[in-house]
Amino acid sequence: MADAEEGASVGVGGLYGRLQADHLHAARRTLAQFVELSRRQLGLTPAELAAQAKMDLSELLSLETGMGAPAGRDSIARLAAVLKVDAEPLLELAGLSPALDSRLGSAAVEFVARLEPVAPLEAREQEALNWFKDEIFKRRTEAVG
Numbered sequence: 417m418a419d420a421e422e423g424a425s426v427g428v429g430g431l432y433g434r435l436q437a438d439h440l441h442a443a444r445r446t447l448a449q450f451v452e453l454s455r456r457q458l459g460l461t462p463a464e465l466a467a468q469a470k471m472d473l474s475e476l477l478s479l480e481t482g483m484g485a486p487a488g489r490d491s492i493a494r495l496a497a498v499l500k501v502d503a504e505p506l507l508e509l510a511g512l513s514p515a516l517d518s519r520l521g522s523a524a525v526e527f528v529a530r531l532e533p534v535a536p537l538e539a540r541e542q543e544a545l546n547w548f549k550d551e552i553f554k555r556r557t558e559a560v561g
Contacts (some may be wrong), residue, residue, distance in 0.1 A: 439507075440524065442528070443510075443521075443526055444511070446527055446528050447482070447506060447510055449527065449531055450509075450527070451476075451479055457482070465495075465498065469491065469494045472492075479510075486510035486511060487510065488512075492507050492510055493507075505520055516543050526547045
């Protein structure tokens, strides 16, 4: 069996593991958006916020982009102090503290959803969408009918 599995992907946790990973990704995206918008609201550059929070600039940028490992607990606490917010929700979003507030997850999802742009489709996007609808949904309607 080991020979047959060579080169194959092996996952642990199955669907639950994927759901947990999706939740963590969404939480980090929420944290990233919150930090960036809060920084901009204060009129600070990333370098200025990093200096005030006594963080490495790369650590702050990693946090703002949601890429890489999350900042440490101490960095998140200093960042929260500069942003004048409670550190605990930020620690939860970073995955550094257990979720204590059940409202945080739903509020995080709504926060990110509110940030999604509502821009009209460009002509090529509209054309592609119409083509896809015709190809996929029209065929299904014809096949059922």
